[in-house]
Amino acid sequence: MPKRLPSTALFGTNSNILWRRCLLLLSLAIVLSGCWYDTGEGSARAPPKLEKVSVTPVAVQLWPVSTSSQLSAVGTSLQGDQVANAPSATWVSENTSVATVDNKGRVTAVATGSTAIVVTIATVSSRVVVVVGPTTSVTGTIRYQDKMYNRERFVDTAIPTYKAVRYAKVDLVDGAGAVLKTTQTDEQGAYLFSLVPFASDHKIRVMAESDSISGMDVKVRDDSSAVYAVSRSLSIIGATTTLTVDVPLLNSPAGAFNIYDSLISASQFAHTLSGANSPVLSVFWEGGVASGTQYCTGYDATYCVHGAGIYVNSERFGDTDEFDDDVLWHEFGHFLVDKNSRDDSEGGCHFLQSTDLDMRLAWSEGWGDFFSMAVKRWLVADSRRAGLLSSTADVPASTYIDTDGGVVKILLDVANVSSQYSYATNEVSIAKILWDMSNEFQMAPLWTVMAQDFKLRPTTSPINLEALWDGWRNQFNPSVIDVGLMRAILRARLVYYEEDVMEPDDSPNPARLITIGSDEKHTLYRDNGSVDKDVVAINAIGGKSYTVETLDLRNGADTQLRILTPQQVPLMLNGVAVQNDDFDARLYNSYDSSCGEFRVRNTPTALASKTTFVAPVSGTYYVEVSTTQDLPPYASAGNYGSYRLRIIQQ
Amino acid sequence: MMNTVRSLIFFAALVGLVGASGSAWSKPMSPLTVSINSLETPVAGKIFPFSVTLQSRTDFERVEVNLDLPPGLALLSGELKTLIPMQIGKPVTLEFSAQLPSTLTGAILARARVGAAQEVMFQVSSRYELSSARRKAQAHIAPTNSVPFQRKLRDGQPIREYTLP
Numbered sequence: 001m002p003k004r005l006p007s008t009a010l011f012g013t014n015s016n017i018l019w020r021r022c023l024l025l026l027s028l029a030i031v032l033s034g035c036w037y038d039t040g041e042g043s044a045r046a047p048p049k050l051e052k053v054s055v056t057p058v059a060v061q062l063w064p065v066s067t068s069s070q071l072s073a074v075g076t077s078l079q080g081d082q083v084a085n086a087p088s089a090t091w092v093s094e095n096t097s098v099a100t101v102d103n104k105g106r107v108t109a110v111a112t113g114s115t116a117i118v119v120t121i122a123t124v125s126s127r128v129v130v131v132v133g134p135t136t137s138v139t140g141t142i143r144y145q146d147k148m149y150n151r152e153r154f155v156d157t158a159i160p161t162y163k164a165v166r167y168a169k170v171d172l173v174d175g176a177g178a179v180l181k182t183t184q185t186d187e188q189g190a191y192l193f194s195l196v197p198f199a200s201d202h203k204i205r206v207m208a209e210s211d212s213i214s215g216m217d218v219k220v221r222d223d224s225s226a227v228y229a230v231s232r233s234l235s236i237i238g239a240t241t242t243l244t245v246d247v248p249l250l251n252s253p254a255g256a257f258n259i260y261d262s263l264i265s266a267s268q269f270a271h272t273l274s275g276a277n278s279p280v281l282s283v284f285w286e287g288g289v290a291s292g293t294q295y296c297t298g299y300d301a302t303y304c305v306h307g308a309g310i311y312v313n314s315e316r317f318g319d320t321d322e323f324d325d326d327v328l329w330h331e332f333g334h335f336l337v338d339k340n341s342r343d344d345s346e347g348g349c350h351f352l353q354s355t356d357l358d359m360r361l362a363w364s365e366g367w368g369d370f371f372s373m374a375v376k377r378w379l380v381a382d383s384r385r386a387g388l389l390s391s392t393a394d395v396p397a398s399t400y401i402d403t404d405g406g407v408v409k410i411l412l413d414v415a416n417v418s419s420q421y422s423y424a425t426n427e428v429s430i431a432k433i434l435w436d437m438s439n440e441f442q443m444a445p446l447w448t449v450m451a452q453d454f455k456l457r458p459t460t461s462p463i464n465l466e467a468l469w470d471g472w473r474n475q476f477n478p479s480v481i482d483v484g485l486m487r488a489i490l491r492a493r494l495v496y497y498e499e500d501v502m503e504p505d506d507s508p509n510p511a512r513l514i515t516i517g518s519d520e521k522h523t524l525y526r527d528n529g530s531v532d533k534d535v536v537a538i539n540a541i542g543g544k545s546y547t548v549e550t551l552d553l554r555n556g557a558d559t560q561l562r563i564l565t566p567q568q569v570p571l572m573l574n575g576v577a578v579q580n581d582d583f584d585a586r587l588y589n590s591y592d593s594s595c596g597e598f599r600v601r602n603t604p605t606a607l608a609s610k611t612t613f614v615a616p617v618s619g620t621y622y623v624e625v626s627t628t629q630d631l632p633p634y635a636s637a638g639n640y641g642s643y644r645l646r647i648i649q650q
Numbered sequence: 651m652m653n654t655v656r657s658l659i660f661f662a663a664l665v666g667l668v669g670a671s672g673s674a675w676s677k678p679m680s681p682l683t684v685s686i687n688s689l690e691t692p693v694a695g696k697i698f699p700f701s702v703t704l705q706s707r708t709d710f711e712r713v714e715v716n717l718d719l720p721p722g723l724a725l726l727s728g729e730l731k732t733l734i735p736m737q738i739g740k741p742v743t744l745e746f747s748a749q750l751p752s753t754l755t756g757a758i759l760a761r762a763r764v765g766a767a768q769e770v771m772f773q774v775s776s777r778y779e780l781s782s783a784r785r786k787a788q789a790h791i792a793p794t795n796s797v798p799f800q801r802k803l804r805d806g807q808p809i810r811e812y813t814l815p
Contacts, residue, residue: 233813402678418769
């Protein structure tokens with residue numbers, strides 16, 4: 001992930017540095033601005049230079065013939081300051097058979113058509129379009145053909161499903177290709193151009209791009225960064241001209257408009273969370289480009305050749321996603337978090353069944369899976385929006401679907417997932433937890449934690465399920481938000497952010513004896529926020545060998561252990577303390593042939609601890625297990641988690 | 651020796667770090683893959699041996715494999731529907747032979763499916779076109795490029811415009 005420059009890097013980390021830099025910038029500004037002043041007079045600013053001709057009105061429509069209109073022109077600088085004592089303007093019509101202009105700028109209609117008046121002051125010119133003819137209004141609806149899907153495949157409906165192209169830029173273009181007017185469609189895909197002159201060679205052009213004033217800023221581009229557009233010609237005659245533009249599946253880029261529409265829905269949903277308009281989102285879609293579908297935070301030579309944005313390309317084996325709304329919403333979920341929250345995932349390939357994902361990746365992708373369901377749930381909740389769905393009625397909102405070749409390739413319904421999908425290291429488990437949480441508490445508190453607490457979390461504490469739990473506890477009074485209910489939701493996925501029954505066991509206690517050969521299950525968690533230690537006692541026989549190990553590490557647990565003597569000091573053998581952190585940490589980053597890349601894996605053994613020692617004398621020894629974050633830079637584990645402790649006598 | 655092993659492990663980890671596509675947050679991948687292969691070129695009217703190979707990156711107790719055949723093709727050996735267990739990293743290959751029709755049209759379709767549609771389901775397919783021309787065409791699918799469009803500038807920004815009839 002390209003590293004983002006911290007804001008403090010530009011301005012320093014304290015007000016002193018900021019103040020000094022402000023002084024420096026001010027000094028520089030004064031020196032530079034001196035160039036603009038006439039030093040002979042001391043304070044007089046140089047007169048503006050003629051660089052532009054501004055004409056009003058900027059366009060003229062005349063009807064009937066012989067009607068006239070007065071134009072006026074002034075010479076200005078680029079900043080718009082009027083130039084005093086500028087020469088008089090000269091006026092020339094490009095086509096006097098359509099309209100003439102006199103030397104004072106009065107334009108007179110001659111015959112139906114369009115032309116331009118060229119205004120020149122000194123050597124600078126400007127051009128005003130003049131249209132002679134009657135006017136009308138052009139209205140209509142813009143729609144695209146969608147593909148509906150059920151739990152098995154895209155369904156063939158007898159009547160094609162057309163949906164509105166909402167909030168898209170629409171141009172009225174004349175026969176020469178000039179844009180005469182621009183507007184945008186509304187929620188129903190309707191557009192309106194008024195005061196349009198009669199013409200027979202115009203066209204309506206719709207872009208797969210929203211107008212930012214709508215609060216959504218989505219652009220769907222091809223692999224050369226060109227925005228997709230479709231156009232249809234029209235003849236403008238009569239009181240009102242109506243033109244419906246339908247973008248069909250065949251022989252047109254309907255896929256671009258489905259991508260666009262899906263992300264407009266996602267933007268609208270995001271607006272309900274943050275109350276803010278979405279930042280600019282570029283989406284790149286190109287047939288035949290097999291670099292997969294992903295959200296990129298920045299440039300990458302393989303996957304993200306145009307920089308940040310969502311890339312909707314096929315996989316090596318041909319899977320395309322332009323009609324897979326759930327996949328598009330999954331990627332929008334990443335975009336939303338990147339712009340409004342924090343995500344520490346390194347990305348890379350991932351599978352729904354993996355219970356050994358790096359915790360950051362599991363969180364990030366679980367959020368993406370959940371987000372698509374949350375958008376769908378929001379659409380379903382209001383009958384006015386339900387028509388925007390592409391899934392049939394038998395597909396519940398809790399479902400994520402990815403199709404390939406017209407049939408469903410991956411289906412996930414989190415409402416019904418088994419305990420196979422558990423732990424903070426599994427993305428389905430995360431999605432399920434978020435789904436249940438948002439059903440119980442609504443989206444608002446969840447998003448509050450993500451948008452506020454995540455950004456305040458120290459960079460040394462990665463964003464994962466623990467961040468949600470910590471933020472939740474920081475943000476909300478437990479009496480207001482039911483912590484017990486939250487814990488029940490987590491427990492159902494075998495995530496235990498709660499003290500085990502052995503607590504408090506942070507210090508040596510001879511009474512906390514563990515039977516040699518048995519094992520105990522612990523959680524690394526203290527309600528008071530302190531770092532948990534679990535200490536058990538063993539009665540060891542002098543001269544006997546013992547193996548102590550942590551097993552079955554779950555939910556990101558990273559243990560370290562050490563042995564304490566009966567005197568409760570670290571056991572030293574041959575001058576070395578008997579202790580261990582990661583017994584076989586090389587398992588943490590291993591090559592995954594399915595992905596073709598190395599992957600950080602949070603397996604039950606990768607960060608486990610193990611040591612063997614011979615008791616020097618008989619007595620009660622202590623095994624102390626605690627959590628550690630002593631990992632290589634690429635790795636990440638949790639502060640909490642669970643494990644089993646086993647002690648064997650050889 | 652141990653130091654050498656540790657160095658190799660460190661190097662491997664470093665390569666993994668550098669080689670990872672860190673800037674891309676992608677969609678979930680399917681754990682199953684299926685492919686149809688044959689060492690022979692289909693000849694009309696002849697016997698055509700082919701195989702279906704499945705791979706999985708997780709253990710599945712039961713994967714359902716279905717074969718859809720084009721009209722006129724007669725299966726001589728192998729089953730149209732097979733239930734097999736899959737293990738991580740252990741590909742399974744199913745062998746088939748078929749009597750090809752007198753005209754090579756249509757395609758053999760192999761589908762592998764696991765899981766229930768009420769919870770989590772994975773389904774993958776592979777298509778083998780009998781006609782060599784269609785096999786070549788299939789390898790170069792670029793649907794949006796096959797439709798004429800014009801590149802233009804709009805407010806100085808490039809657009810890709812399709813003209814509807």
